[in-house]
Amino acid sequence: MTAHLVNILLIEDNAAHAIIIRHAVQQVDPNVRLFHLQDGAEATKYIQSKAPYDDVNKYPRPDVVFLDLNLPGSSGFMILREIRAEGEFRYTPVVILTSSESREDIRNAYKEGANAYLVKPIGFLAFKEVLGTAITFWAEHNQVP
């Protein structure tokens, strides 16, 4: 469990996967605040602090972004590019969390600036383990400018 409050932005279109991640995160670390967005357009607004996400206190800059690759409206890669183009988010750790095991997706993710690429595991316990490890590393131990 992290020693301080951690804000995580989850960009995930699959409702079932979002439920699993939310429950897993809650059990792994009660100090985590999860902000869930379902599509690329919403994610862009959040990143650019546009309404309805213009209140920084309500929608803070995340410590870690969990990003799915298949999103309606735009691909996860486009969101990743936008995140890296936005000065405030340039160093924010972005963890790709996807069902895709494609080598091309993995290569493109790192090319576009992802910090890690995690394949969604099978089973709730595995989800807890993967997410717990990722949160601890990227939000607790990792240092960003």
Added chain:
Amino acid sequence: MAKPKPSKAHGSPDYMNPATLEALFGQSAYGIIVIDLESTILWENQAFLRVMGAPAGLRESRLLGVKMKELPNVQGNPVGALILRLIHDLPERMTLEEPFESVYGKKMFVKVEVHRIDGGDGAPLGFIGSFEDVTIFQREEQKIRTIAEEFLDLDLSTIDKKDASTGHSSKQERMEVVEQLVERLRQREQDLSVLIHTISHHLRTPIISVSGLMGVVRQAAHEGRIDDMNQVLSEIESSMSRLSRTFRSVVEYNDFGAEVEETTRISTNNMIEAVLLSLSKLIAQHGATIIVDPNLPILTGHRKRVQRMFLEVIKNAVIYGSPDQSDHVIRVYPETGEGIQYIIVEDRGPGIPDSVAHHIFQPFARSHDDLKEDQTGVGLALAHRIAQAHGWGITVELSQGNCRIVFSISQPNKPKPTRDRPIQKLQPIGPP
């Protein structure tokens, strides 16, 4: 054993001596003959009889040599003509590679190389010829061409130039064909890899959902949160349903692409009528108007698969066509051009997002949430597979406000696949 290279120098083997020839070429894989200036065959090895297609049991070919001289059809064939030219021109060396019919009626492709034999004083004595049966090689080349043209849809016209002297494509041209084949196969392999990853992803997604949600529902049950349990169980049902549909689609995608063996004549108008009947509920839901030209052609194909092909394309137009019901018009009509019959399914909506248009006929081209109405993302890919299995072309043509799926059909069935129609410059659709 090496092919003969007679020398004019003193001390070279006596090519007119049968004992010397037997020792040199008796066991050669090449057919070897020695003929004199009267075109009489003085000596030959057994391989010559085999290469020339002589019947089994014929022990020597003096008779064959006589026949070659006597039969008009032999004199008219390339090998006979070569012998006559040898006698007439006395060249030092000649080669020939051409199909011909042997004296016994066997269709062959023989490569002939003939060297002049000179005596000690330099006067010509006769000729020694080596005959190589390259029929198998030519058949292999034909197989490559068949694969290239029919299965990989390669256009060989630019490299299929006949060499005037040999009568067939050059080695370099054949290599170009093979290189193109290799490149195309490499592309196929790459496409297959992408397909496997895509299918794997689409099957894995609901499995991740169900397995993860089982843990969530277990937790909810433990804590007595009934409402949460119901919500999660609904998600599990939904994921299982998606998984089942995806499995079925993958199997259909495989089965419907198999070679079409049984065909019947099909009235496209009657078939479209049946398709519209089965889609009537969906059409009503979307408020779509379907206008079918009464002069659609008669097709020859597999009835069940062709019906499915039209069903998938029309269903796609109904679901993804114009969201404005007053403008939700779908037209099905024929066109002809350059001996090819086209059947066009046209709607006024965006139909297919630009981002996926270039690979719309690949399975799962649309992402999960671009899919509507419980679609699995295999419909148009299925239509494409069915069209391909019939040797028909299928293309998508997009312009602002218009989407056309164009089937290119050759009637009656042509041996070669009909190529896709070149992309047309579209005009806006006028009032029906």
